[in-house]
Amino acid sequence: MPDTxxxxxxxxxxxxxxxxxxxxxxxxxxxxxxxxxxxDAWHDLRRQPMFLVSAALIxxxxxxxxxxxxxxxxxxxxxxxxxxxxxxxNWGNFFAPDWLGYDGQxxxxxxxxxxxxxxxxxxxxxxxxxxxxxxxLVGMLAGYFGGWADTILSRVTDIFFGIxxxxxALVVLTTFEERTVWVVILALAFLGWTQIARVARGAVITIKxxxxxxxxxxxxxxxxxxxxxxxxxxxxxPIIVVATIALGGYIAAEATLSFLGVGLAEPTVSWGGDVxxxxxxxxxxxYVLIVPSVMVSITVLSFLMFGDAVxxxxxxKLR
Amino acid sequence: xxxxxIRRLLQMIPVFFxxxxxxxxxxxxxxxxxxxxxxxxxxxxxTAARLRQEFGLDKPVWQQYLTYMGNVFTGDFGTAFNGQPxxxxxxxxxxxxxxxxxxxxxxxxxIGISLGVVTGLKRGRPVDTTVLLLTLVVLSVxxxxxxxxxxxxxxxxWGWIDxxxxxxxxxxxxxxxxxxxxxxxxxxxxxxxRTSIAENKRADYxxxxxxxxxxxxxxxxxxxxxxxxxxxxxxIGADVGALMGGAIVTERIFNIHGVxxxxxxxxxxxxxxxxxxxxxxxxxxxxxxxxxxDLLYAVLDPRIRYA
Numbered sequence: 034m035p036d037t038x039x040x041x042x043x044x045x046x047x048x049x050x051x052x053x054x055x056x057x058x059x060x061x062x063x064x065x066x067x068x069x070x071x072x073d074a075w076h077d078l079r080r081q082p083m084f085l086v087s088a089a090l091i092x093x094x095x096x097x098x099x100x101x102x103x104x105x106x107x108x109x110x111x112x113x114x115x116x117x118x119x120x121x122x123n124w125g126n127f128f129a130p131d132w133l134g135y136d137g138q139x140x141x142x143x144x145x146x147x148x149x150x151x152x153x154x155x156x157x158x159x160x161x162x163x164x165x166x167x168x169x170l171v172g173m174l175a176g177y178f179g180g181w182a183d184t185i186l187s188r189v190t191d192i193f194f195g196i197x198x199x200x201x202a203l204v205v206l207t208t209f210e211e212r213t214v215w216v217v218i219l220a221l222a223f224l225g226w227t228q229i230a231r232v233a234r235g236a237v238i239t240i241k242x243x244x245x246x247x248x249x250x251x252x253x254x255x256x257x258x259x260x261x262x263x264x265x266x267x268x269x270x271p272i273i274v275v276a277t278i279a280l281g282g283y284i285a286a287e288a289t290l291s292f293l294g295v296g297l298a299e300p301t302v303s304w305g306g307d308v309x310x311x312x313x314x315x316x317x318x319x320y321v322l323i324v325p326s327v328m329v330s331i332t333v334l335s336f337l338m339f340g341d342a343v344x345x346x347x348x349x350k351l352r
Numbered sequence: 353x354x355x356x357x358i359r360r361l362l363q364m365i366p367v368f369f370x371x372x373x374x375x376x377x378x379x380x381x382x383x384x385x386x387x388x389x390x391x392x393x394x395x396x397x398x399t400a401a402r403l404r405q406e407f408g409l410d411k412p413v414w415q416q417y418l419t420y421m422g423n424v425f426t427g428d429f430g431t432a433f434n435g436q437p438x439x440x441x442x443x444x445x446x447x448x449x450x451x452x453x454x455x456x457x458x459x460x461x462x463i464g465i466s467l468g469v470v471t472g473l474k475r476g477r478p479v480d481t482t483v484l485l486l487t488l489v490v491l492s493v494x495x496x497x498x499x500x501x502x503x504x505x506x507x508x509x510w511g512w513i514d515x516x517x518x519x520x521x522x523x524x525x526x527x528x529x530x531x532x533x534x535x536x537x538x539x540x541x542x543x544x545x546r547t548s549i550a551e552n553k554r555a556d557y558x559x560x561x562x563x564x565x566x567x568x569x570x571x572x573x574x575x576x577x578x579x580x581x582x583x584x585x586x587x588i589g590a591d592v593g594a595l596m597g598g599a600i601v602t603e604r605i606f607n608i609h610g611v612x613x614x615x616x617x618x619x620x621x622x623x624x625x626x627x628x629x630x631x632x633x634x635x636x637x638x639x640x641x642x643x644x645x646d647l648l649y650a651v652l653d654p655r656i657r658y659a
Contacts, residue, residue: 188366188367188370189370191367191370192366192367192370192371192374193371193374195367195368195370195371195593195635195638196371196374196631196635197593197594197596197597197598197631197634197638198597199597199598199600199601200597200600200615200631200634201375201378203600203615203616203619204375204378204379204619204627204631205378207619207620207622208378208622281492285492285494288494288496289494289495289496289601292496292601293496293600293601293604293616305496308496308497312500315500315503315504315508316508319504322504323501326493326497326500326501329494329497330489330492330493330494330497331492333491333492333493333494334488334489334492337488337491337492338488341488
């Protein structure tokens with residue numbers, strides 16, 4: 034009977050799709066059978082020097098932010114006015130508290146950049162996770178259901194997209210008395226999800242016409258099953274690419290907001306805040322400003338390189 | 353074409369009202385508009401109640417929004433914290449920021465697209481790799497860092513420019529701040545053009561153009577570039593809004609009294625009228641710039657037609 038053969042053919046994409054998700058990036062190359070997009074990407078990534086360098090930097094930054102005590106014995110909040118400014122960096126004295134000099138209140142700049150890593154990375158990763166979840170949800174619903182749901186969700190996306198990101202974040206953040214890391218994360222995510230939503234919507238619209246989705250529908254799969262098992266895994270690649278590249282941008286945004294004085298506030302140690310205080314003695318002690326600036330830039334650079342490498346691996350068109 | 357423009361303008365209406373309502377709610381509901389009016393101390397309850405009544409803040413939020421929008425359409429944007437009408441602040445601030453943005457966009461177009469074309473044509477060569485690495489570095493240095501470093505080196509150390517821009521903010525004073533403002537987008541435009549050119553370089557129409565003996569210059573400028581510009585134009589159009597909003601950082605560093613400066617003052621002093629008014633105009637500019645970009649598509653690629 035044609036029905037059963039058809040049925041067999043149609044069930045095939047189901048397991049094939051779950052298989053592409055299951056191996057994940059860790060699984061390494063699968064020698065004999067055709068590689069999935071993810072294992073192919075991983076195979077590719079391991080040979081890219083840019084990926085290896087950026088991944089190493091990111092791992093180092095993560096270790097620093099989890100265990101800053103391993104990297105310096107000094108406290109970032111210990112202020113000794115005897116060390117007030119004008120004690121120039123002691124460049125040769127690696128990793129000692131006076132290695133990069135002291136700031137206006139006699140706090141070790143080296144200790145402050147070590148302890149400042151946690152805030153930057155938490156904000157960057159936190160915002161990216163929230164934005165990806167929210168954006169994917171909105172984009173998937175708009176793209177899959179179309180019609181009124183799409184019209185309304187797309188307009189809402191347009192509305193949020195129309196508000197300049199930095200200004201919106203500035204307005205939201207000034208209304209909070211106490212600006213902790215979580216407040217900053219929520220504020221940035223509240224305004225930042227639109228890009229992912231647009232990408233996800235576009236991807237879902239293409240995918241929902243694919244044969245395997247039509248087949249799953251014909252077999253009576255529930256809407257939630259189609260969305261989670263068939264559409265989501267296949268729409269994930271462009272979403273991940275946009276999200277990893279955006280991560281660096283969120284770290285820069287947090288530093289910019291802290292620089293403007295509406296981001297993270299004392300007692301949270303943050304690079305952006307330190308750059309802002311460094312402006313006071315721009316002429317006499319430029320290193321107070323330069324050191325945290327360089328740290329922000331290196332961090333953003335590592336995530337950008339990482340995102341670039343991931344995009345090259347996931348988007349074969351660019352090769 | 354005419355019908356397309358009208359349809360797009362109609363589509364902009366809900367977005368415009370949605371965005372202004374959102375910013376209105378953010379300023380009004382989350383922050384207390386009264387808080388900034390009694391200096392650094394909190395107002396005493398009687399004064400607060402009187403002020404609330406005076407400004408109509410005791411009414412429901414939707415009513416406040418409608419009143420505000422009604423006033424906006426008659427050209428009344430309210431008063432700033434110092435008693436000046438917001439429209440007066442706008443008349444002083446917008447020309448400055450528009451000049452700054454123009455300088456920035458000019459840099460994006462001239463430097464960004466030229467570098468993109470050169471690297472796209474010479475993909476994989478040393479020029480390409482160098483420029484690519486350079487763009488990566490520029491992309492990863494946040495604008496406030498670039499601005500401060502440029503100010504420190506050019507302004508303070510070497511004395512090439514004045515570290516602060518005068519109130520007049522003429523074009524020549526805005527060259528360096530404009531470059532700083534453009535830096536991140538500039539790198540992005542370069543990469544976008546490069547990818548687009550490299551992709552189209554092997555297209556059939558380019559081969560045809562070469563085969564029929566057109567000079568290389570004409571092939572690149574008329575055939576290749578024109579077809580490769582669509583993603584770049586899209587980006588630059590969307591960037592107009594981002595630049596004007598993002599000018600807040602550059603303007604703060606170089607002490608330029610433009611939109612960003614006024615907005616910063618408004619936000620810090622929690623002056624609803626200034627913030628909502630300025631953002632309303634910025635949203636409008638953003639929407640119009642995007643419409644303009646969509647119309648430019650048809651100019652760049654005659655195959656795109658709007659019914």
